[in-house]
Amino acid sequence: MKKLMTVLLSVLFMSTAHAETKQQITIINNGKAGGSYNARTQMYRDGLVDAGYDVNYEDVGKISQAVKMFKETDKPTVMVYSNNQVYKQDLFHTEQNFILLEYQQPLYICQTNRSKSKSSGFTVAHGKGYDTKLLNKVLGDDIVLVPYKNSSAMLKGILGGDVDMMVNNQGKSFKYMESGKGTCEPSNLLPIMQATVIGSNIDVKQIREVMFEITMDIPFLEYHNSRQLNRPSNTWENELAIVKDHEKQWQN
Amino acid sequence: MEELIAVSLGLFAGTVTGIVPGAGVTVAMVIATPMLMGFDVTQLLLFYMALASMVQFTGTIPAVFLGVPGETNSLPAVIEGTKFNRRMMSQLAVGVSAVGSVLGSVIAVALTFLLLSFLIGHVSVFFSNNTKFYLYIFVIVFCVLVYNRGNVLINITLCLTGYALSLPGESDISSNIRYTLNIDDLEFGVPLMPVLIGFLIVPTLYKIYNDHQRVKQFKGNDVAFKKVLVYFMRCLPSSIRGSVIGYLCGFVPGVNTILATNTSYSVEKRLNPNSPGRQLVASETANNSGQFASMLPLLLIGIPITGSEVILFSLLVDAGWSPFQFNNVANNADMIFRDIVPWFVFANLVGLLVAWPFARQILRLFTASKKYVIISLAIFMMGLNTYLGIQDYRTVLYTVCLIVFGCVGLLIRKHEPIPLIFMFILGNDIEAVFFRQWLI
Numbered sequence: 194m195k196k197l198m199t200v201l202l203s204v205l206f207m208s209t210a211h212a213e214t215k216q217q218i219t220i221i222n223n224g225k226a227g228g229s230y231n232a233r234t235q236m237y238r239d240g241l242v243d244a245g246y247d248v249n250y251e252d253v254g255k256i257s258q259a260v261k262m263f264k265e266t267d268k269p270t271v272m273v274y275s276n277n278q279v280y281k282q283d284l285f286h287t288e289q290n291f292i293l294l295e296y297q298q299p300l301y302i303c304q305t306n307r308s309k310s311k312s313s314g315f316t317v318a319h320g321k322g323y324d325t326k327l328l329n330k331v332l333g334d335d336i337v338l339v340p341y342k343n344s345s346a347m348l349k350g351i352l353g354g355d356v357d358m359m360v361n362n363q364g365k366s367f368k369y370m371e372s373g374k375g376t377c378e379p380s381n382l383l384p385i386m387q388a389t390v391i392g393s394n395i396d397v398k399q400i401r402e403v404m405f406e407i408t409m410d411i412p413f414l415e416y417h418n419s420r421q422l423n424r425p426s427n428t429w430e431n432e433l434a435i436v437k438d439h440e441k442q443w444q445n
Numbered sequence: 446m447e448e449l450i451a452v453s454l455g456l457f458a459g460t461v462t463g464i465v466p467g468a469g470v471t472v473a474m475v476i477a478t479p480m481l482m483g484f485d486v487t488q489l490l491l492f493y494m495a496l497a498s499m500v501q502f503t504g505t506i507p508a509v510f511l512g513v514p515g516e517t518n519s520l521p522a523v524i525e526g527t528k529f530n531r532r533m534m535s536q537l538a539v540g541v542s543a544v545g546s547v548l549g550s551v552i553a554v555a556l557t558f559l560l561l562s563f564l565i566g567h568v569s570v571f572f573s574n575n576t577k578f579y580l581y582i583f584v585i586v587f588c589v590l591v592y593n594r595g596n597v598l599i600n601i602t603l604c605l606t607g608y609a610l611s612l613p614g615e616s617d618i619s620s621n622i623r624y625t626l627n628i629d630d631l632e633f634g635v636p637l638m639p640v641l642i643g644f645l646i647v648p649t650l651y652k653i654y655n656d657h658q659r660v661k662q663f664k665g666n667d668v669a670f671k672k673v674l675v676y677f678m679r680c681l682p683s684s685i686r687g688s689v690i691g692y693l694c695g696f697v698p699g700v701n702t703i704l705a706t707n708t709s710y711s712v713e714k715r716l717n718p719n720s721p722g723r724q725l726v727a728s729e730t731a732n733n734s735g736q737f738a739s740m741l742p743l744l745l746i747g748i749p750i751t752g753s754e755v756i757l758f759s760l761l762v763d764a765g766w767s768p769f770q771f772n773n774v775a776n777n778a779d780m781i782f783r784d785i786v787p788w789f790v791f792a793n794l795v796g797l798l799v800a801w802p803f804a805r806q807i808l809r810l811f812t813a814s815k816k817y818v819i820i821s822l823a824i825f826m827m828g829l830n831t832y833l834g835i836q837d838y839r840t841v842l843y844t845v846c847l848i849v850f851g852c853v854g855l856l857i858r859k860h861e862p863i864p865l866i867f868m869f870i871l872g873n874d875i876e877a878v879f880f881r882q883w884l885i
Contacts, residue, residue: 252483257615257633261838316885322620339884340618342877353572355885 215247218395221272222252223259230388232416233295234273237390240407260284269395271404276387276439284391286436292390292401294432295408296422297439299385301366302332303377308357318347318359324384328360331382351375362386364420385439388422401429451488452495452788454480456795459499464507465653465818470497470753471863472649475641476822478760479829486764487784493757494740494785495792498550501702501732502796505542509535521710521728525721540673541722542729543800545684549730550793552688553695553737554786564745578882580748581875587697588864600864607865610635611872618877630842637759638833639843640869642826643850648858650826654819676722683713683723684730691731695738701751705735737789744781752863755870 218241222234241248253259263272264284271292274284308315316337319328325338339356341347344365351359352372361369363386366377392400407413408424417424425435454477462473473496474481481489509526522542529538570576589600613624614634625631677684690712691705709731710724717723742748749758827847834843854862868875 258837261633265838321616321618337884339881340877341881342617342874349572350574350881353570353574353576355574355881 215245217247217249217269218400219249219251219266219268219270221259221263221270222250223256223272230273230275233388233413236410236413236416237271237273237404237407240410240413241403244403244406246403263391263393266393269392269400271390271392271395271400274389274391276389276436285440286389286391286433288433289397290391290393291429291433291436292392292395292397292404293408293429294425294427294436295388295390296417296424297385297387297435298363298421298423299379299381300360300383301363301377302358302360302380302383303351303366303369303375304358305351305354305356305375311357315358316356318350318356318361320344320347320360323360327383331380332358363422367421387436387439389436398429447485447488448491448784448788451484451491452792455492455495456499456792456799458492459496459796460503460799462496463500463503463505470500470751471756471866472646473500474753474756474760475638475646476826478638478641479832481760482763484760484764486761487780489757489760489764490744490785491788493753494789497736497740497753498733498789498792499796499799501729501736502543502546502793502800505539505729506800509538509542521706522725525725525728528721529725537673537676538722538725539800540670541677541680541726543797544673544677545680545687545726545730546733546800547793547797548684549688549691549732549734550737550789552685552730553692553734554789556689556692557737557741558782574878574881574885577748577878580742581871581878584750584867585875588867592861592864596860599860603860603862603864604868607868607870608872608875610640610865610869611876616876617873618880628842630839633837633839635869636834636837636839636843636846637870638830639846639850641756641866642830643847643852644854644857644862644865646822646826647851647854648862650819650823651855651858654816677726680720680723680726683717683720683727686712686716687727687730688734690727691734692738694731695735696742696750701739702732702735705731705738733793741781744785749871752866755867759870 220234220238220241222231222238238248238250251259251262253262259272263270273295276286304315313333313335314337315332315335316339317328317332318339318341319325321340321342328338329336336358339350341350344362347359347361348365348369350356351369352374359369360380360383361377363379369375370377390404425432427435458473458477459470462470470493474493477492477496481492484492505522505526508522509530522538526535526538526542529535585604588604589597592603593599611634613626613631615622615632622632687709690709691702694705694708695701697704706728710728713720713724713727739751739754742750743754743758747758749755830843830847831840834840837843
């Protein structure tokens with residue numbers, strides 16, 4: 194009888210312990226010290242913790258390093274990802290890795306006030322990963338394309354008087370307009386910028402449910418609204434179709 | 446609290462670095478890297494500021510007590526400090542140097558405050574590619590002409606080697622991957638840590654380990670702080686002069702504090718040829734003043750001008766930093782006075798405490814355990830390299846690079862590697878700036 198009680202108690206204890214074991218998940222943040230990626234990744238981390246996950250938060254400075262970590266991991270992992278990285282990192286969205294489409298925004302074309310009297314021969318700042326043929330098609334063949342490392346460097350370049358125009362993301366374009374030194378217009382001819390959440394070694398649908406709920410939280414929505422980030426909230430299938438369609442834009 | 450931790454760690458690192466002859470801020474930054482990788486931008490800046498300030502204080506201790514320069518800019522302290530040592534007045538020399546260093550730091554802050562509105566008013570000049578282009582030319586010319594006793598051939602070779610190491614992977618102007626020699630791991634570039642350990646730390650540790658100079662003397666009587674202050678007041682004009690000279694010299698890339706110390710020393714030697722105290726105070730004051738000034742180009746516009754700042758810059762960029770993290774330069778300036786300056790003053794006061802009353806005790810502690818410290822550091826650095834390799838999923842590349850660069854570093858140990866490290870870290874940016882200058 195004593196033995197039976199011991200066995201029963203141990204089975205009961207083990208099953209309780211098992212029930213309390215939290216599901217582990219790694220979340221990769223590829224922008225350690227600032228920016229909206231950092232802020233949103235932290236909101237996902239907090240949301241996953243609230244949902245009962247044991248979250249391992251990996252702070253990785255370089256995007257290339259983060260993608261390598263993501264590709265090589267054998268543990269459940271999620272990461273916020275930008276679609277303009279797909280060619281550089283060869284990490285495309287698939288049914289196995291796509292969780293949700295977080296926002297999309299157009300690219301902006303900004304022009305300095307002092308260059309408005311010019312009619313041709315513009316110098317144009319652009320990100321190093323941008324399609325130069327497409328930029329020539331949109332802005333003309335007589336422009337001089339000036340490559341910059343990232344959006345911040347472009348903003349500094351145009352503020353420093355290096356160039357007449359820049360093609361930049363929404364956030365930096367708004368900042369430029371705040372300076373009063375020029376104007377910006379969204380372009381419907383250039384590819385849309387998107388941020389997605391992707392995962393590896395996970396049950397995509399299960400994680401989507403949790404993460405979708407996080408994106409519906411008030412702080413998350415307020416953050417998106419404050420930055421004018423357009424969220425095409427939709428079904429998983431439609432969001433994936435939108436993302437794949439936009440990936441084709443970067444290929445053409 | 447996080448700020449206090451960063452400053453405290455910086456002060457501790459600075460204390461150790463200053464009293465280890467041959468070690469410097471650059472070496473200390475590399476050794477502290479694993480810890481620094483977890484720091485945010487402000488913590489990194491505070492750590493560096495505390496470290497660099499503290500080194501200026503404690504570097505004087507071995508210079509005066511042992512006649513060995515703790516830092517390359519402590520040579521005037523060696524020459525004049527020895528004169529104090531002979532008269533059993535080493536502690537007075539360290540004391541007045543420390544008080545002078547505090548004054549130098551305060552004057553540097555005041556000068557920055559006065560000049561800041563001018564800098565902010567002309568900020569867009571600093572953003573232009575043109576400005577960066579000429580600044581980089583200036584810095585490269587300094588690298589070529591100043592390091593390794595002005596041996597141009599050696600410096601050019603080091604610069605080209607550093608640039609060649611910066612080439613594999615993605616450049617700053619194109620997303621195309623280049624010069625990977627079909628090694629997949631090189632797509633992300635040559636890793637920073639093996640370069641730093643191989644070319645900088647390995648030769649430094651080798652030199653320190655093989656430095657058989659014995660500690661012969663800890664001469665000196667204890668001196669009351671009041672006496673130090675009275676002596677310092679006699680040297681006050683020299684200290685103020687040294688602060689201003691040091692501040693201006695601090696902006697000169699590559700040689701800032703060395704130039705600050707030696708220029709101030711030379712001026713004082715001319716003005717007061719028979720006063721070792723004034724010469725010592727002027728040079729040590731200039732040291733701290735120059736140290737603060739040298740950080741301003743990095744803090745305001747993101748251009749590092751010293752070897753250690755290049756490493757700080759790399760860590761800051763990894764932490765997501767750009768001058769625009771604080772929105773604009775006016776905010777950067779605000780950040781400097783709100784977040785950095787109070788801690789800078791605090792660090793200097795701690796420096797005064799450590800450098801003056803505890804000087805001899807600190808020195809004894811190090812000299813008694815020197816070899817153990819170096820062996821531990823060597824093992825730690827190898828472990829660090831492997832750890833970072835695992836973190837980066839490139840363990841083999843990290844290990845191979847460390848072996849190769851460590852061997853080359855030992856072969857060229859008689860040369861200063863800063864031009865190589867400078868070009869390795871900034872090579873991509875320099876290439877992009879030069880390319881844009883050609884386009885614009």
